Amino acid sequence: MPLQEILLQQLANGLILGSFYALVALGYSMVYGVIKLLNFAHGDLYMVGAFAGFGCLSLFSGWLGAGWAGIVPSILLSMVAVGLLGVVIDRIAYRPLREAPKLSVLITALAVSMVLENTVLAFTGGQFTAFSTDLGFAGIDLGLVHVTYTQMVLVGTSIVLMVVLELFVSRTRYGRAMRAIAIDPDACRLMGIDVNRTIALTFFIGSALAAASGVLAGVYYGSINFFMGFLIGLKAFTAAVIGGIGNIPGAMLGGLLLGLLEAFGTQIPGIGGQWKDVFVFAFLILFLVFRPTGILGKPEVERM
Amino acid sequence: MSLGRTTRGVAAAVAALALGLASSAPARAADIKIGAMVPTSGSEAPYGIDMLNAIRMAADQINAKGGVLGEKISIIPGDDACDPQAAVNAASKLVSQGVTGVVGGYCSGATLPTLKIYGDAHVPFVITASNSTALIGANPGNAFMINSTGYDQVKTAVDLFKAKGIKTIAIINEGDAYSADLAKLTRAAWEKMGDKVVDYEVVSKGEQDFSAVVTKIRAAKPDAVFWTAYYADGALLLKQLRQGGYTGMIALGDGNNSPKLFQLAGPAANGVYCFSNPTANFLPSAKTFTEEYVKQFHQQPGPYSTLSYDGMMLMAHAIQVAGGPDKMKIIAALKATKDFKGVAGPISFTPQNTLARSNFVVLIGQGGKWALYTGPGAPKMP
Structure with missing residues (x-):
């Protein structure tokens, strides 16, 4: 393999992996942006989404097949189901703690994560489930790199979802309400904004995005398990911080950057292989030292 | 109204939980308690549950024949979750519950830190799956590895x-x-x-x-x-x-x-x-074991089930030889094991307490x- 081909292939690898991180990072960033909560259960919603999508596909594959005709409705249904789950979680676990110290909500988020993981563990018996689809390995050759249709759909879906989300937050009334709550929830209440409903909407969208990403991961990698949300939750959180937490285009950039760092980090002689994660996270530390607010985050102004 | 329903729901759940605990038959004081340290949660849970099944099956068979020296064996599961910290907690808990011996150990990384805990308490430990060579040097002398090592x-x-x-x-x-x-x-x-x-x-x-x-x-x-x-x-x-x-x-x-x-x-x-290591389906000697396992658990025995079964049987044998639940005597009996007939093949130990033959x-x-x-x-x- 010539060096040029290796680098192009790693670029493709990084972008594909990065779009997964970006999709999950969006939800993290959105929820943090609005209520300043690090929702540690977010990675687990990705996992629940994968299982919901798997369940739907098992039902649909009889008459729609296990190709895209069956997968697309499964993704949509899973997004709705997990979106509602996100709303329920907010209603039960987070809303009663709205006025409580931030640390209490953080611990609650960890607890929610455990509850989700162990519930799915109980239902699946801890078994790894094979997510079989009819998607083949067909694709097109872009120069030296073979890109499958599945990979193209995957990256395309991520980009479309991110753009739609950005438009929603920047152009609609609901988006404006979310941004307003991020600045001052009490003033919003006085202005007649239904704060709790807007926060519920935020959870719905964030959770639905995690679910979409989870089903896509299941489709792409072909294996799902109750623990699959843990590592990606951690990575997505990292991506959100790199991008500037609370910032939507930032989460996208952070996700893609992290994916690329991992792919190229593996390739660096001497560092790759054993030291890949050290390389990636050392970069994170350095990055945050020199730019604590992330790529697109704005420094917080404290008025006295 | 809605609050009342919730309270009743919680009460019902608590009652169900209590019933569930009661039906799992708490150990009688006179029983010989054997800890089964395997991951029953976490990513390696499928293997761990499989091993626990096999250990329970062995204990049930021993008990059906009258137990060891007239005492019943009761299995106390300790979930190590394939995680060093969870394993240390599980091991400490088993020791404080007064187990006579421990059988199990799947993830070497989780088994490693427990060696000292069992060692300090002089609890005989038959390691049935973990086979990292790191365990050999860290063994205080009370642990016995019946799987071939790295x-x-x-x-x-x-x-x-x-x-x-x-x-x-x-x-x-x-x-x-x-x-x-x-x-x-x-x-x-x-x-x-x-x-x-x-x-x-x-x-x-x-x-x-x-x-x-x-x-x-x-x-x-x-x-x-x-x-x-x-x-x-x-x-x-x-x-x-x-x-x-x-x-x-x-x-x-x-x-x-x-x-x-x-x-x-x-x-x-x-x-x-x-x-x-030779699994049940490739062992002619494991035919009856496999039939019994499938009958009880409605699934094929996993890769470490035969060794786990053998581990429990070996522990019972050592207690029998030691003439009672004296831990030091059991360790001595394990050390002296010579060609113990296990389902997965004969068991003897090297001076380092590892299996004396390769079973790969x-x-x-x-x-x-x-x-x-x-x-x-x-x-x-x-």
């Missing part, structure tokens, strides 16, 4: 590679005690013979995307790729290796002997080699399941 597996692997005319290999592990140990030993043994390891990778456990590693391996062009960690991630790796265009030999360590691998990897697993076999993926490999480079069966 050294035996490395020899089996190198013999196979040599017989297949392999010149360069790539080794991939997950950085935990078990897979890193196997990877390092293989690298040392391979380089000692003057052959090259062209790529040595460590990936994170639970990683689903191996594309970067696959690209790197394709560029390094090894004759064989050796994956030393567990099957769930291994299935994804070998699928992505084949999809990425790697056509060389793929060999997997003994954590990959699972039928699940074929569901997860699909046709990519055909022609792949796997080193394994080579399997090959064929038609969606593992088959015993008997071609060039295959080890002799006992």
